[in-house]
């Protein structure tokens with residue numbers, strides 16, 4: 375009996391030796407970002423780890439006792455969605471400043487402040503019995519969360535919802551050369567023209583200037599305010615912020631090389647694009663399954679994503695779209711968040727759409743999308759071509775990349791949407807090359823040594839086991855700009871040249887004086 379117990383004990387130690395405690399932080403009250411957070415939680419739990427999830431969208435019906443959730447859903451007030459100030463119509467009417475650098479930086483900072491101010495988070499962080507083996511945080515425009523790795527004295531892993539990008543590469547390597555890497559708020563795709571190269575250079579200068587002069591001082595203040603007392607509680611002192619933010623072990627990028635336009639990356643940038651997509655896709659609800667199965671002429675799926683609502687389109691545009699869709703042979707599934715009377719027979723609206731499952735259906739012809747990063751990834755995952763109607767943020771560059779890869783069409787968001795979308799739909803229906811190209815990219819995307827979720831779990835455990843994976847760090851990180859640019863050497867050369875010139879001048883001057891004396 376005792377023997378059996380010992381064996382069980384040993385087995386227990388062996389099989390659970392790799393179970394780690396991981397803190398996953400997704401502070402933004404934005405549905406699509408949280409989908410990525412859920413991806414981490416799902417894969418890490420499946421691998422047997424203990425996960426604490428700070429989220430504005432707590433998972434319901436999740437029975438796993440290894441999951442603890444810190445609910446910050448009251449932070450939804452940060453996004454004034456549904457309000458006319460932040461709707462598709464206000465973008466169309468030019469009432470929202472487009473992709474303003476300062477606004478983006480402050481959005482990142484204020485959402486972090488809201489998280490640290492949240493009662494549930496405060497209580498959780500003050501609890502000195504909490505220990506973690508690694509922290510994974512959604513990285514967006516602020517590095518203040520690196521304080522969490524100092525708090526728990528463990529490795530920091532960033533999750534970046536977009537692809538490899540100079541803004542985040544600068545944290546683990548160096549900013550990429552703007553001559554061949556675009557800012558996420560720009561819409562330029564390679565190869566750049568002379569003007570576009572200047573635009574990209576300016577984007578980096580403007581961002582850096584805004585951060586240094588405006589956002590960073592506020593960030594440091596908040597960092598000190600929240601982390602100093604927490605660290606002192608644990609008997610430790612506040613580390614230097616300027617060093618701490620460059621101490622991350624790894625960045626996960628939500629991208630894959632099939633999308634193109636990717637700059638070179640250091641070894642601790644890992645591409646896990648598509649890891650949030652459940653494979654195989656969940657079965658469709660019965661009504662949608664029947665509808666799609668019976669759509670002999672195929673299905674067009676239309677959604678403006680989870681942050682933007684189709685119901686906020688101007689009334690005349692909605693009417694125009696309904697009429698235009700009614701003239702098609704195909705079935706149209708439109709994610710529309712309100713009731714619409716008198717719909718044509720082939721048009722089906724749904725307030726919530728199980729997007730991956732719709733895209734996975736073989737009758738799905740193409741996807742009319744705003745071009746959000748996750749929607750774009752899902753389109754490639756399931757090999758479905760797209761018609762992009764970008765609204766805001768990185769959607770312009772996502773759609774432009776898709777255009778350059780040949781599996782997409784673009785339509786401008788304006789009051790002419792019904793007419794322009796109709797033309798694009800006709801092109802899409804009459805030319806099979808878009809579908810062919812989407813399928814080809816999809817096969818590149820799926821051809822990997824392991825699925826992205828598994829790869830993510832591998833790197834998380836690798837970082838923990840190796841004490842933060844110092845061997846993966848880029849040598850560029852610890853070099854001063856003047857050293858990388860050999861400015862010290864250049865200064866030395868200049869100094870030598872100046873010295874030589876001075877000496878030669880002096881000698882010549884001396885000789886002239888001697889000659890003068892002789893003549894006299």
Ligand SMILES: *[C@@H]1O[C@H](CO)[C@@H](O)[C@H](O)[C@H]1NC(C)=O
Pocket residue numbers: 523524525527528529530613618621623841842843
């Ligand atoms: C820096 O990273 C290492 C390795 O991940 C970690 O152990 C350490 O706690 C971090 N330093 C600070 C000050 O957070």
